[in-house]
Structure formats: C-alpha cells, structure tokens
Amino acid sequence: MKLAEALALRADSARRIEQLRTRIMSNARHQEGEEPAEDASALLNEVGAVIGEFETLLRRINRTNTAAHIGPQEGTITDALARRDALRLRHSVVTAAADAAAGGNQGGYARQLRSELKMFSALPVAELRARADELARELRELDVRIQRANWEVDLLE
Template identity: 65%
Template sequence: MRTRIVGSARYQEGEEPAEDAAEVLARAGEVLDELEALIRRINRTNSTVRVEGGGTLTDALARRDVLRLRHSVITSAADAASGRGQAGTVRQLRSELRILSALPVAELRSRADELAKEIREVDTLIQRTNWEVDLIED
C-alpha cells in the first residue's frame, strides 16, 4: 500500500493519478489498525500460553530468536576463521606470510550444528503450540 500511495501522491498537471492517494492512505490506516489489534491478540496469547519444558510461548519465541542470532555469529566466526569468501588466502610462494586461524573452526562448525538442531526443536515446539492454541479474543 505504501508503494501505491507514494506512486499516486504526486502527478503531472493535466493527467490523472493512477489511484486516489487519499483513499489508499485511508484504507492503509484501517489495515494498520486491524494489524495492531491482531498483534495485541497474538502477544496476549503468547504471553499466557505455557509450552512444554516450562515458560510461555513468548519465552520460546525469544529463545528461538537468540538461538538464531547465536548461530549466525558462530557461523560467521567459523567462515572468517576458515577464510571462506576471502580472496588471497592461498600462498603462491613460501616467502609469503601465512594466514592463521585465531579460532577453532571445527569446534565452531560443530557448535553451529548443535545450535541449528536446537533451533529446529524450538521452532517445532512453537509451530505445534500455534496449531493447538486458539487466539485470545478481544
């Protein structure tokens, strides 16, 4: 809707805009009000629903988000330490300086695999709970 509003917000004299920008803007306001109400219901539901293993659905969502961030950091660290995506990491001559890894790449890859498994498990728990629980009504 934003693109439609921006595209019709100005038009050349003597021509008609593709859409009535004011009308689309008003409709966008209505849609955003509906979205806010839905988000409030989802948040209320997530904060009251208990999940397997303890905690709320909100806790599980926070856990999944942090696991994803942790996985991303560890994967990036392993990639950087292994030289992945970096040109010039192969020595042409023995006289060239060697590039050494400051981090244990194999351990990082193993930890990333463990995190990926944990992410899948938490995500499955969240998805299952979403299917089993009805959204709280206003």
C-alpha cells in the same frame, strides 16, 4: 481462531499495508492536466483501516504469546520466541567465526611464495562447526515446538 491463523492474517495485513503504501506514493502527485491512476486520499483511508486491523491482531497475538505455556523448558511462547532469536544469533556468530577461522572470507587467497606470510587459525574450526550443528539442531527442535503451539493454541481476545 488458532494462533497460526492469526499469524497468517498478520503477514497478509503487513503485505497489504506495504502494497497500499506503494500505491499511495505512486499517486500522491500528478502533472497538471493529468489525473492520477488512483485516489490517494481513498487509499490513505483504506490503509488506515488495514493498520487498525493489523494493530488489533498484533495485540491479540502478543496477549496469546505471553499467556500460552508450551512446556516446562520453554515457558511461554514469548519466552520460546526470545530463545529462538538468541539461538539464531548464536548460530550466526559461531558459523561466521568458523568461516573466518577456516579462511572462508579471504576470497580465494592462497600463499604462493615461501616469503609470504602464512595464516594460522586462532579458533578451533572443527569444534566451532560441531557447535554450529548443535545450535542448528536446537533451533530446529524449538521451532517445531513453537509451530506446534501455534496450531494448538487458541487466539485470545
């Protein structure tokens, strides 16, 4: 099985666990004289089995991510995932700074009278936008390399 397939199974398991949690909560109590729509105990047993499979998948995915090297710059998949998370944070912060410096968070406020205070940008908006574009490009390229590795790397036991 390829890593990408295991990641898809992990996502399916997570959705299944959440669905079972919702069903358990809906059927955990009922009125006297009424029967719940589903057996909450059976659902608890089912979610226990799904969580066990989920844990096994996570262990195998983590082992694979730690062992699989995808390139000299990226290192392991785990290293690349950490880099991707950091790039996302950097992009978010730089974009937010550019928006704030440009007055994008002022909700349509505009100076109407000469006596009102004039606002000045404390940051170079154009440079921040260019930096955000560069970070977005790096992020896209790294994400492609990670996705490629997900389809090329076999899942470890």
